[in-house]
Amino acid sequence: VINNTAKISALEPESGVIKIAIIGRPNAGKSSFLNKLIKDDRVLVDSVPGTTRDSVDTHFTFGDTRFMFIDTAGIRHRGKVKAGIDYFSSIRTEQSMAKADAVLFIIDGYEGLKKDDLHFIYKIWEAKKGLVIAVNKKDLIKKPIAEYEKLIRERLVIAEYIPLIYMSAKTGEGVEKAVPVIKSVYDNLGMRITxxxxxxxxxxxxxxxxxxxxxxxxxxxxxxxxxxxxxxxxxxxxxxxxxxxxxxxxxxxxxxxxxxxxxxxxxxxxxxxxxx
Structure with missing residues (x-):
């Protein structure tokens, strides 16, 4: 349950902030998600895939928890990365993942789970980063959600270990629900069993x-x-x-x-x- 009184406000970088990298293919809705979450257009959004070239850090609080979201350039499989801007954007995305505590991986719900998605999801998991998978563009999914999710779980073996949420960055549906899920994953990273x-x-x-x-x-x-x-x-x-x-x-x-x-x-x- 989301606390509707949760406050979102800008913060200066400081210690004790939970660092979350937002990763996904170009045009999956990474920047749109962040803008809708903080109710601000500080991240450039365009219908052209690959608008975000550099990693963008956004600091804010949700309730009494401090976050830093890192919006990254869209992932591209190494075999598809060209020289120049795409290459250096890809390197910066991997650097952002390395410094993050956890990753919010956004899937384009209309296009579905692609090979590049699978490649990077496994890469994130093997890097021992906390992980939440968000299926964006829920409003464009034609299949029943239960059927759609079954297809994801059939293709992604580790899906049973990862929270899967559905949202629409365009309408705002489900966007704020991502935050407590991310926080719970961070808490699980720090869980200690006697x-x-x-x-x-x-x-x-x-x-x-x-x-x-x-x-x-x-x-x-x-x-x-x-x-x-x-x-x-x-x-x-x-x-x-x-x-x-x-x-x-x-x-x-x-x-x-x-x-x-x-x-x-x-x-x-x-x-x-x-x-x-």
Whole structure:
């Protein structure tokens, strides 16, 4: 639920600000979203794809939370980036992503999820950045939303771990709803699970852990602890880390998320051998 009394106002850059990069293909509605959110036309908007060439920082508060939104040039696959302005705009977009705490990735709802979208979404996730996916131009989507979302989830395997919102930057529908979702993802990046809860979790799943055996070696998890936040990193002490495969990694991540959430937050899973 949005607090209608939430105040949006300009801020000077300062510490303690949540930094959000707005990324998406050219003309997906990145600048239109930001202008509608802050009710200002400080970011140039045009129907010509690629109007925003440089990253633009906008500081404001929403309620009592300070944000810095970084509006970036439209993403382009490396094979399609030409020399000159497009090349340097692409570099600046990646630099903006690197300095951001999280990313609001905007999809053109009318055109749908494209290969370039998938390429950058996975790139953002692998960079361990918090992530919210916003489908813009909701008013132009012809399919029922449930059917449209099913198609996205079929093409994007990690979609179950990422909040997906629908909006229209043109009409303003759903724009302000993006802000508390982004804040919740940032909070999830900083979520800390106690060691006792993690070890209880291991006890709960021990009978469902896929058996991994090689010769006389049988895999076992002894205990776990959370080592870091922003993003969360969980260290598992095991007997034979060399037996871990991709299937087990995916199993453990899914179970962790089912238990603790972490929606929109990538998790680092680290395995170390128990000293004998």
């Amino acid at each position: 060691t006792s809860r993690l070890n209880s979790f291991i006890s709960e799943i021990k009978y469902s852990i896929p058996k991994m055996v090689k010769g006389r070696k049988m895999f076992k998890i002894y205990y776990a602890t959370q080592a870091e936040v922003y993003p969360p990193a969980v260290v598992f002490t095991v007997n034979y880390p060399e037996l871990i495969n991709k299937s087990f990694f995916n199993f453990l991540e899914r179970k962790l998320r089912q238990k603790f959430g972490f929606l929109g937050a990538p998790i680092r899973l680290i395995f170390k051998s128990k000293k004998k």
